[in-house]
Amino acid sequence: MPVEKYFLGANSYSGFFSLMDRLQEPGRLLFILKGGPGSGKSSFMRRLTKQLGDPSAELILCSGDPDSLDGVIFPSLGFAAADGTAPHVLEPVYAGVSAVYADLSRFCDWYSLRRREKEIRLLSDDYRAHYSLAYAALSRAGLKSPRRALSAEERKAAENIASEMTGQEPGAASPAKERFLSALTCRGALTMPPAEGGGRTVLLEGDGDFASAVISAAAERLGGTLCRDPLRPERAMQLISPGLTIAAKSHFFPFPKSGAETVFLPVPRAPEPETELLEAAAELEKAKRSHDELEVLYNPFTDFDEVYDAADLLAARMRAQALTSGGK
Numbered sequence: 001m002p003v004e005k006y007f008l009g010a011n012s013y014s015g016f017f018s019l020m021d022r023l024q025e026p027g028r029l030l031f032i033l034k035g036g037p038g039s040g041k042s043s044f045m046r047r048l049t050k051q052l053g054d055p056s057a058e059l060i061l062c063s064g065d066p067d068s069l070d071g072v073i074f075p076s077l078g079f080a081a082a083d084g085t086a087p088h089v090l091e092p093v094y095a096g097v098s099a100v101y102a103d104l105s106r107f108c109d110w111y112s113l114r115r116r117e118k119e120i121r122l123l124s125d126d127y128r129a130h131y132s133l134a135y136a137a138l139s140r141a142g143l144k145s146p147r148r149a150l151s152a153e154e155r156k157a158a159e160n161i162a163s164e165m166t167g168q169e170p171g172a173a174s175p176a177k178e179r180f181l182s183a184l185t186c187r188g189a190l191t192m193p194p195a196e197g198g199g200r201t202v203l204l205e206g207d208g209d210f211a212s213a214v215i216s217a218a219a220e221r222l223g224g225t226l227c228r229d230p231l232r233p234e235r236a237m238q239l240i241s242p243g244l245t246i247a248a249k250s251h252f253f254p255f256p257k258s259g260a261e262t263v264f265l266p267v268p269r270a271p272e273p274e275t276e277l278l279e280a281a282a283e284l285e286k287a288k289r290s291h292d293e294l295e296v297l298y299n300p301f302t303d304f305d306e307v308y309d310a311a312d313l314l315a316a317r318m319r320a321q322a323l324t325s326g327g328k
Contacts, residue, residue, distance in 0.1 A: 004057075004058040004059070004195040005058075005059045005061055005192045005195070006058065006059075006060060006061070006179035006180060006181060006192065006225070006227070007060065007061050007062075007063045007066075007070075007179065007180035007181070007182075007183045007192075007230070008020045008022065008023070008060050008070060008071060008088070008179065008180065009062070009063040009064075009070060009087070009088050009180070009183075010063055010180050010183055010184075010228070010230035010231075010233055011063055011064065011134065011135070011138060011183065011184045011185075011230065011280065011284065012138065012142075012230060012231050012232065012233055013138050013139060013141060013142025013145070013231050013232060014138075014139070014142065015135050015138075015139075016063075016087040016088070016135075017230075017233045018087070018088040019178055019179065019180070019228075020070070020071070020082060020088045020090055021090070021093075022177070022178060023071060023073070023080050023082055023090075023099075024092070024093050024094075024098040024099050026098075027078060028073075028078050028079060028080055028098075029078065029079045029080075029097075029098070029099065029100070030079070030080045030081070030082060030090075030092075030098060030099040030100075031079065031080070031081040031082070031099070031100060031101075031102045031314065032082060032084035032090045032091070032092065032099050032100070032101050032102065033045070033081060033082065033083050033084055033085075033102050033104055034084055034085060034101060034102070034103050034104065034105060035085070035103065035104035035105045035108070036085075036105065036108070036298060037291060037294040037295050037298050038294065038295035038296075038297070038298025038299045038302055039104045039105055039107070039108055039298065039302055039307075040104050040107065040302055040304055040307035041069075041083045041085075041104060042062075042068045042069045042083070043304060043307055043308070043311075044081070044102075044104060044307050044308075044310065044311045045069045045071065045072045045081050045083075045311075046069065046072075047307070047308050047311035047312070047315075048072060048074075048081060048311045048314065048315050049072050051311065051312055051315040051316075052074060052077065052315050052318070052319065054074045054075075054076055054077060056074070056075045056076045057072060057073065057074055057075075058072070058073040058075070059071075059072055060072065060073065060082065061183070061192070062083075063180070063183040063184075063185060063230070064131075064185060064186060064284055064287065064288065064291075065185065065186050065288050065291070066183065066185050066186075066187060066190055069083070070082060070083050070088065071083065074318070076322070077318050077319065077321075077322045078318075078321075078322065079318050081102070081314075084101075102310070102314075104307060104310075107302055107303045107304075107306040107307050107310075108298070108301050108302045108303075109301045109302075109303075110301070112301055113297075113298065113301040116297050119297055120294065120297055120298075123290050123291075123293050123294045123297070124290075124294065126290045127287050127290040127291050127294065130283045130284070130286040130287035130290065131283070131284070131287050133283040134280040134281075134283035134284050134287065135280070137276045137277075137279040137280035137283065138184075138231070138276070138277070138280045140273075140276045141231070141273040141276035141277050141280070142231070142232075144273040144276065145231070145232075145270065145272065145273050147209060147232060147234070147235075148207065148209045149209075150209055150210060150213055154210060154213070154266075154267070155213055157266065158210060158213035158214045158217055159213075159217050161214050161217075161263070161265075162214050162215075162217035162218040162220075162221060163217075163221070165202065165214075165218060165244070165246070165263070166218050166221040166222055166244065168221035168222060169221065170217070170220040170221060171220060171221075172220075172221050172222070173220075173221060173222050173223030173224075174223045175223065176219040176222075176223050176224050176225060176226035176239070176241075177224075177225050177226070178225075178226050178227075178228065179225055179226075179227050179228075180227055180228055180230050180233075181194065181225075181227035181237070181238045181240070182227070182229075182230050182237060182238070182250075182253045183230050184230055184231065184277065184280060184281055184284070185281070185284060186281070186284040186285040186287065186288035187281075187285075188278075188281045189252045189253050189277070189281070190253075191253050191254065191255060191256055192256070193256045193257065194238075194240045194245055194257065195240075199242065199243040199244055199245065200243065200244050200245070200261070201244075201245045201246075201247070201255075201257050201259065201260040201261070202244070202245070202246045202247070202260065202261055202262075202263055203247055203248075203249045203255060203260045203261070203262045203263070204246065204247065204248050204249060204262075204263055204265055205249045205262050205263065205264045205265060205269065206249075206264060206265025206266070206267050206268055206269050207265060207267035207268065207269055207270065208229065208232070208235060208237075208248055208250075208269065208270070209235060210265050210266070210267045211236075211237075211248035211249075211265060212229070212235035212236045212237070212248065214246070214265070215236040215237070215238065215239045215246050215247075215248065216236045218239050218241075218244075218246055219236065219239050219241075222239065222241040222244060223241060224239055224240050224241025224242070225239070225240040225241070226238075226239055227239070227240065229248070230253075231277075236248075237250075237253075238255070245257065247260075249262070249269070250272065251272055251274075252272045252274060252277060
């Protein structure tokens with residue numbers, strides 16, 4: 001089974017939007033990683049993934065830089081790890097039960113690092129400035145793409161399309177888990193290939209709010225993974241379920257799967273504000289360059305051998321705990 005890759009954060013019209021709180025669900029222990037840039041958070045999570053070799057693992061990509069990780073979930077072992085620093089700050093809901101801290105800053109020689117204070121301050125301020133410019137562009141894009149309220153007749157039509165498409169009635173499946181399959185990143189608009197293989201793929205051609213109503217109604221019938229629109233997180237954009245994948249068609253976020261059939265909705269799709277979106281992506285790219293330079297400054301002061309040893313120890317403990325409790 002392919003490793004699932006999703007986002008739990010989004011650079012939206014209204015700023016950063018996070019679903020990271022979904023990681024603290026009953027029956028799962030979350031390790032909240034704290035530490036500055038270059039302190040080994042992403043390296044820690046990749047090491048965990050490699051050591052455990054869990055085929056059910058789910059990688060949570062960073063919405064700003066998809067080459068970096070925001071989190072990793074191990075469903076069969078009942079635990080997860082995630083970056084708990086800004087902008088997706090995480091704190092335990094039930095300390096020691098739903099989540100615990102893992103402080104990676106203890107592996108950094110902070111006393112020596114202070115010799116680079118001036119450079120770190122300049123790069124950190126530059127990084128934040130580019131994010132501010134990106135969100136300003138996104139805000140302008142949002143003004144050009146207002147949300148449309150559906151009429152009662154349109155909501156009924158969306159329900160009928162979902163019933164016809166799925167062959168099911170509402171409540172026929174367990175609630176869908178929520179993720180983002182798409183994100184506006186430093187590499188531009190990105191949609192990850194869905195891990196679920198085979199089955200029917202349907203693209204909805206038409207108004208995004210109407211498509212959202214169809215996809216949400218389908219999720220009530222099929223369950224699976226309901227993926228939100230990264231620009232307007234209140235809207236659904238894709239549904240990934242066994243045997244059927246449904247996605248709202250978008251020129252800016254093309255769906256990366258061939259052989260899809262198109263269903264034309266009764267309301268046409270509005271133009272996407274691509275100029276502002278491209279401007280935002282360009283600022284995110286500049287922010288990544290500043291962040292990369294920050295990591296270059298921090299890395300020499302981080303003991304990565306200690307980071308990897310800590311990841312190995314956690315992997316061993318979680319595997320032993322799963323075996324003791326009868327897990328896989």
